[in-house]
Amino acid sequence: MPIFDKSSESSVTRAIISQFARDMEGFAETDVIIIGGGPSGLMAAHDLAKKNVKVLVVERNNYLGGGFWIGGFLMNTLTIRAPAQKVLDELDIAYKQYEKGLYVTPGPLACSKLIAAACEAGASILNMAMFDDLVLREKNRVAGAVINWTPVSMLPKQISCVDPVALESKLVIDATGHDASVVKKLEERGLIKTPGFGAMWIEKSEDAVVEHSGFAHPGLIVIGMAVSTTFGLPRMGPTFGSMLLSGRRGAEVAYDYLKKKGR
Amino acid sequence: MTTSRKRVAEKKLREIDFCLPEDPAGIDVRSVESYVNSCFPTVRTRVLPPVLHGLRGSRLEKCGLALASARIKDPSKGVQSFEPMYGEIDYERRAILGKAKVGGIVYDGRKVEAICRNLLKRKSSLDRCSVVFTGRLLSTYSQDDLRQHLRTVICGFPSVVSVPGIVEAPAKPKEYYLMRQQLEAAGAGEHEMSRLKSAFKGRFIDYDDPSTNEVLKGLALQAIIFHMTLDPFCDDRTCRLFNAHWQEDLIESQIRSAGFCSKHAKLIKRLGREPVLSW
Numbered sequence: 319m320p321i322f323d324k325s326s327e328s329s330v331t332r333a334i335i336s337q338f339a340r341d342m343e344g345f346a347e348t349d350v351i352i353i354g355g356g357p358s359g360l361m362a363a364h365d366l367a368k369k370n371v372k373v374l375v376v377e378r379n380n381y382l383g384g385g386f387w388i389g390g391f392l393m394n395t396l397t398i399r400a401p402a403q404k405v406l407d408e409l410d411i412a413y414k415q416y417e418k419g420l421y422v423t424p425g426p427l428a429c430s431k432l433i434a435a436a437c438e439a440g441a442s443i444l445n446m447a448m449f450d451d452l453v454l455r456e457k458n459r460v461a462g463a464v465i466n467w468t469p470v471s472m473l474p475k476q477i478s479c480v481d482p483v484a485l486e487s488k489l490v491i492d493a494t495g496h497d498a499s500v501v502k503k504l505e506e507r508g509l510i511k512t513p514g515f516g517a518m519w520i521e522k523s524e525d526a527v528v529e530h531s532g533f534a535h536p537g538l539i540v541i542g543m544a545v546s547t548t549f550g551l552p553r554m555g556p557t558f559g560s561m562l563l564s565g566r567r568g569a570e571v572a573y574d575y576l577k578k579k580g581r
Numbered sequence: 582m583t584t585s586r587k588r589v590a591e592k593k594l595r596e597i598d599f600c601l602p603e604d605p606a607g608i609d610v611r612s613v614e615s616y617v618n619s620c621f622p623t624v625r626t627r628v629l630p631p632v633l634h635g636l637r638g639s640r641l642e643k644c645g646l647a648l649a650s651a652r653i654k655d656p657s658k659g660v661q662s663f664e665p666m667y668g669e670i671d672y673e674r675r676a677i678l679g680k681a682k683v684g685g686i687v688y689d690g691r692k693v694e695a696i697c698r699n700l701l702k703r704k705s706s707l708d709r710c711s712v713v714f715t716g717r718l719l720s721t722y723s724q725d726d727l728r729q730h731l732r733t734v735i736c737g738f739p740s741v742v743s744v745p746g747i748v749e750a751p752a753k754p755k756e757y758y759l760m761r762q763q764l765e766a767a768g769a770g771e772h773e774m775s776r777l778k779s780a781f782k783g784r785f786i787d788y789d790d791p792s793t794n795e796v797l798k799g800l801a802l803q804a805i806i807f808h809m810t811l812d813p814f815c816d817d818r819t820c821r822l823f824n825a826h827w828q829e830d831l832i833e834s835q836i837r838s839a840g841f842c843s844k845h846a847k848l849i850k851r852l853g854r855e856p857v858l859s860w
Contacts, residue, residue, distance in 0.1 A: 390770030397771045420772060510666060513654040526685025529676070534668040549669060550654055551685055557771060 348372045351487040353449045356384025358542030359493030361565025363441035377445040383429040394425035402559030450482045460537030462486040492540045498547035513550030524560040531567040541568035594856040595708040596625045602714040616798040645674040651692035656729040659722035683716040690719035690735035710808040711739035719743045740804030751828045753785040785828035799835040811860045817842040
C-alpha cells in the first residue's frame with residue numbers, strides 16, 4: 319500500500335502553473351506592493367493584510383526574512399529593546415528578558431514566525447523576483463513596480479533578453495534596506511535627491527528611523543534601513559526593534575492613505 | 582552709532598522667558614527658572630509653551646518647510662541650501678503637531694534661531710531675554726577645522742539650548758570612541774554597546790541622566806549673560822560659563838564645580854543687583 323495518493327508528473331506541473339498563474343494575475347493590480355521581505359517589510363505586510371489590504375511582497379532572494387535570521391557578530395540571538403517586545407507578544411514569539419528593557423529571542427524562531435504571521439494574515443509573496451523599475455503616473459506619482467525574475471536580472475542583458483512585467487498598485491513601499499533601491503530609482507530619474515548617510519556620530523538615531531517611516535514621494539513609502547539612506551539619518555547597527563516598529567509605522571501611514579482615498 | 586550704543590547701554594533686562602522643549606518629559610525647566618531667579622532676583626521670569634510645536638495653518642506650513650530646509654546634510658559644508666524632500670517636510674509638520682518625535686536630525690543652529698525669532702517676533706525686545714529649549718540637535722560651522730560641530734547652546738536672539746546636545750555635542754573620552762569603533766567593526770550589538778557605556782559611567786552624560794537639569798541651568802545662564810554682555814563664555818573650566826567641548830569638562834564646570842570663577846562671580850552679583858545690558 320503506497321503512502322501517497324496517485325498523481326502524475328503532468329498533473330504536478332499543471333498544478334504549479336495554474337495556481338501560480340492565478341496568483342500572478344492577482345498580483346497585476348494590488349493595493350500595496352512592498353519591495354523587500356526583511357523584518358520591516360514583513361511587519362508592514364502583516365499589519366496591512368490584517369486590515370484586509372491587498373498586499374504583495376516582492377523578495378529578490380529565495381528566502382524571506384533578510385537579516386532577521388542572524389543577530390550581531392553572526393550570532394543568531396536577536397536583541398529587541400522595549401517597547402518592540404510587544405510585537406513579539408502579539409506574534410506569539412517567545413523571548414527572554416536579558417535586562418531591564420532589553421529582550422533576546424532566537425533568530426530562527428522570530429524570523430520564521432514573522433514570515434508565517436505575514437503569510438497567514440493574507441500577504442502574498444513573490445520571491446526570487448527583483449525590483450527593476452517604477453510605474454509612474456501623473457505628476458510622477460509612484461503607481462506600481464516593474465519586476466523581473468532574479469536569475470534573469472542577474473544575467474547580462476545580451477544573454478537574458480527577457481523583458482520585465484509591470485504590476486500596478488496604489489502604493490509602493492521601499493523596504494530594501496540600506497540599498498533603498500526604489501528610492502534610488504527615483505533619484506536616477508532626477509525626481510528625488512537623497513543625502514546619503516549622516517556622517518555625524520549620533521547615539522540616539524533609532525527613533526529617527528521610526529519617526530521618518532512614511533512618504534518619501536507621492537505614492538512611495540519608505541521603511542526600515544531604507545529610511546536611513548533616504549533621509550541621511552545616522553547609520554544603525556542591528557537594531558531589530560526599530561525595524562519592526564518602522565514597518566508598523568509604514569503600514570499605518572499606508573492604511574490611513576488608502577482609507578482617505580476610499581481604497 | 583554712538584546714540585544707539587548709548588540707548589542699548591541704558592537698557593535694563595526686565596524679563597526672562599524660558600520656552601519648554603517639544604517634549605518636556607524628564608526636563609525640569611522650573612528648577613532652571615528658580616536657579617536663574619536666585620542669580621537675578623529683580624528680573625521677572627516666565628515658563629512658556631514650546632516654540633516649535635503646536636502651530637497651525639500657514640505658520641505650520643512655513644515652519645515645517647523652514648525646519649526641513651535647516652537640516653545639515655553635509656557636515657563638511659557651511660552654507661547648505663537645497664530643496665527639502667517631500668518626506669522631510671511631512672516629518673517636520675508631524676513633529677510640530679506632536680505626531681512624530683524629534684531627534685536624530687542635525688539642524689543649522691543659526692537657521693533654527695531665525696525660525697524661533699520669527700515665531701517669537703511679537704514678544705521680542707531687548708529688555709526681554711528668551712531662552713528656547715529644544716529637543717533638536719543643533720550645529721554651527723567652525724572655520725577652525727571647516728566642519729559642522731554640534732552645540733549645546735546657540736547664543737543669539739533668542740538663544741536656543743539643545744537638550745540632546747548635552748549628550749551629543751561635547752565629545753566623550755577618546756578611549757570610548759576607539760573601543761566603540763572596535764566593537765562596531767566586530768559586529769557587536771546593543772547589549773555590548775550598553776556594557777561599554779557602563780564601563781565609562783560618570784565620564785559622560787547620557788540620555789535620561791538626572792544631572793541634565795543641572796547642566797541646563799548653566800547653559801541658560803550662558804544664554805542670559807550673552808543677552809546682557811555679548812560675552813557669555815569663560816576660559817576657566819571650573820566656571821559655569823565655561824564652553825565645554827569635552828564631556829569631562831562639562832561635568833567639571835556644571836556638576837562638580839557648579840560655581841563661578843572670581844571674575845564671573847562678581848559679574849553675576851553686579852548684574853543681579855542691576856541687570857543692565859552692557860553692549
